[in-house]
Amino acid sequence: MSTPTRPVAAYRKGATIPGPFGLLKEGIADVASRRRLIGYLARADLRKAGSDTLFGNIWWLLDPLLQMAVYTIVVTVVFARKQEAYPLFVFAAILPWKWFNSAISDTVSSVSGNDKLIKQLKFPKIVLPLAAVVAGISQFIFGLIPLVGMLLLFYPHHLSWTILLIPVVMVVQLFLNLSLGLLFSAINVFFRDISNLSRHVLRLWFYLSPVLYGADTVAKMGGHRFIGQVLVLNPFYPVLNAYRDLIYYGQLPDWGSLGVVLAGGIVATVFAIIVFKRLEPSFAKVL
Amino acid sequence: MMQPFKRPEPAAAGSFAIDVADLGVQYNLRLTRRTTFRQTLANASRRQHEDRRFWALRHINFRLEHGESLAVIGPNGAGKSTLLQVLAGIIVPSEGTIDVRGNVSSLLILGAGFDQELSGRDNIMLAGAFLGMSHKELMGRIEGIIEFADINQFIDAPIKTYSSGMRARLGFAIATSVDPDVLLIDEVLATGDQAFRDKSKARILEIAANARAIVLVTHDMNWVTEFCNRAMLIEKGTLVAEGDPAEIVAIHQQHSAEAQERVVAQGIFAGAKL
Numbered sequence: 001m002s003t004p005t006r007p008v009a010a011y012r013k014g015a016t017i018p019g020p021f022g023l024l025k026e027g028i029a030d031v032a033s034r035r036r037l038i039g040y041l042a043r044a045d046l047r048k049a050g051s052d053t054l055f056g057n058i059w060w061l062l063d064p065l066l067q068m069a070v071y072t073i074v075v076t077v078v079f080a081r082k083q084e085a086y087p088l089f090v091f092a093a094i095l096p097w098k099w100f101n102s103a104i105s106d107t108v109s110s111v112s113g114n115d116k117l118i119k120q121l122k123f124p125k126i127v128l129p130l131a132a133v134v135a136g137i138s139q140f141i142f143g144l145i146p147l148v149g150m151l152l153l154f155y156p157h158h159l160s161w162t163i164l165l166i167p168v169v170m171v172v173q174l175f176l177n178l179s180l181g182l183l184f185s186a187i188n189v190f191f192r193d194i195s196n197l198s199r200h201v202l203r204l205w206f207y208l209s210p211v212l213y214g215a216d217t218v219a220k221m222g223g224h225r226f227i228g229q230v231l232v233l234n235p236f237y238p239v240l241n242a243y244r245d246l247i248y249y250g251q252l253p254d255w256g257s258l259g260v261v262l263a264g265g266i267v268a269t270v271f272a273i274i275v276f277k278r279l280e281p282s283f284a285k286v287l
Numbered sequence: 288m289m290q291p292f293k294r295p296e297p298a299a300a301g302s303f304a305i306d307v308a309d310l311g312v313q314y315n316l317r318l319t320r321r322t323t324f325r326q327t328l329a330n331a332s333r334r335q336h337e338d339r340r341f342w343a344l345r346h347i348n349f350r351l352e353h354g355e356s357l358a359v360i361g362p363n364g365a366g367k368s369t370l371l372q373v374l375a376g377i378i379v380p381s382e383g384t385i386d387v388r389g390n391v392s393s394l395l396i397l398g399a400g401f402d403q404e405l406s407g408r409d410n411i412m413l414a415g416a417f418l419g420m421s422h423k424e425l426m427g428r429i430e431g432i433i434e435f436a437d438i439n440q441f442i443d444a445p446i447k448t449y450s451s452g453m454r455a456r457l458g459f460a461i462a463t464s465v466d467p468d469v470l471l472i473d474e475v476l477a478t479g480d481q482a483f484r485d486k487s488k489a490r491i492l493e494i495a496a497n498a499r500a501i502v503l504v505t506h507d508m509n510w511v512t513e514f515c516n517r518a519m520l521i522e523k524g525t526l527v528a529e530g531d532p533a534e535i536v537a538i539h540q541q542h543s544a545e546a547q548e549r550v551v552a553q554g555i556f557a558g559a560k561l
Binding site for chain 1: 314315372375376377378379391393402404405409412413416417418419422
């Protein structure tokens with residue numbers, strides 16, 4: 001008989017639930033011990049995404065480009081807005097927004113969609129939303145390829161070394177994606193409305209974020225003080241502005257407001273992990 | 288204190304594999320099954336204070352020593368599968384404690400976690416990662432799994448192209464590729480054709496010989512008497528009888544015959560003809 005190499009999985013389970021700090025520690029330990037599973041799940045997600053279409057994974061490059069084309073036509077032709085190099089201007093914000101959008105829509109159903117698995121295997125459920133978030137990262141990185149291509153071919157005068165700082169802003173955004181994804185995936189188990197509701201909230205959020213328009217448009221909204229304030233309190237306001245600073249304007253972003261978003265994102269992620277771990281024991285019963 | 292991988296030591300006092308003390312599992316019906324805000328609001332506005340909770344299992348006590356194999360029998364909906372889910376660590380008990388020593392492998396419904404779009408090989412990797420195998424362990428086992436499942440030339444084709452028999456074989460091969468200390472089995476014995484059934488039975492007996500303890504949930508009474516040295520009858524979430532397999536099977540058969548008589552006496556069958 002072969003000697004198992006993994007540690008013995010003796011466990012003792014009672015009805016007690018650890019406190020918030022214990023839950024957080026458990027959640028982090030879950031992720032650390034199942035890194036490889038998260039990787040497999042993310043890779044499986046990506047392979048599936050490309051396997052049943054003619055162009056396969058080329059869609060990751062085409063998707064943001066086509067979306068850029070649509071918004072460019074709508075905004076510059078229909079609304080006749082003047083903005084130099086508008087395709088690049090909008091692409092710089094579409095890419096991160098698409099990342100956020102798909103991170104939320106993929107994670108929301110990541111737990112409730114795997115009901116069979118959850119009822120038959122013992123594993124840390126936190127890997128499911130995390131895998132969806134990780135898969136999103138690589139899609140975002142693929143989207144950077146057409147971005148760099150566009151800069152080199154059509155807008156060389158916008159090309160700046162500042163694009164090398166994109167990963168820093170990505171880290172800030174990652175915590176936003178992670179916290180909301182974890183929270184929604186857990187709550188959606190109990191209330192399936194979340195997945196319907198999130199679609200509309202995301203759409204409204206998209207139009208209230210500086211994707212199609214820039215920070216200067218928001219500044220001019222003096223007449224609508226309330227809306228203007230909401231726009232600026234939106235965590236995506238500094239994040240999208242930062243991407244645009246790095247890609248379009250070739251200048252350094254406002255590190256102060258980014259730092260605030262980062263701190264808020266980390267706090268929100270900690271909160272989301274605790275909520276997720278607190279609800280996790282009920283998943284197998286409710287699904 | 289137990290010694291993880293030296294086996295099988297003599298069943299000294301306290302060297303149990305599973306200890307269940309006053310186990311209870313409660314379901315809250317208000318939360319189960321596709322709740323939406325609307326229903327929640329409707330319930331809240333109606334101020335229903337009826338008890339929507341029920342105990343799927345309650346006051347379950349037993350201890351399994353090394354070398355014991357326990358059959359859990361009972362009518363449908365008695366709580367047998369819930370018991371296995373608790374032992375597997377999938378469901379956390381609402382009251383009482385369970386203590387499982389050693390690594391657990393559960394053969395609940397086979398092929399859980401298969402991804403239809405992925406190839407057989409990718410699914411083995413994925414399932415292995417779910418079961419908590421290390422990469423090295425998995426690489427060492429993958430050829431054996433493919434061979435046992437007997438799907439050699441299809442292993443790189445997506446699972447959705449497999450027949451249900453092939454899928455079940457692959458699931459069985461993955462689930463039984465580990466050598467667990469505690470094996471939990473839920474009605475998976477009848478898969479595939481006769482040849483594979485014999486092969487899988489042989490494999491289960493092999494694992495059983497090495498495992499410290501086995502818990503088997505089945506409706507096949509032959510398995511209970513042939514294969515287990517202890518049995519337990521669960522009805523409506525409570526432990527009704529426990530002991531020698533042949534005796535327990537007799538009680539179970541008597542109870543189900545009585546239940547059937549009651550149904551006939553109530554004329555449900557007669558009414559259904561209309």
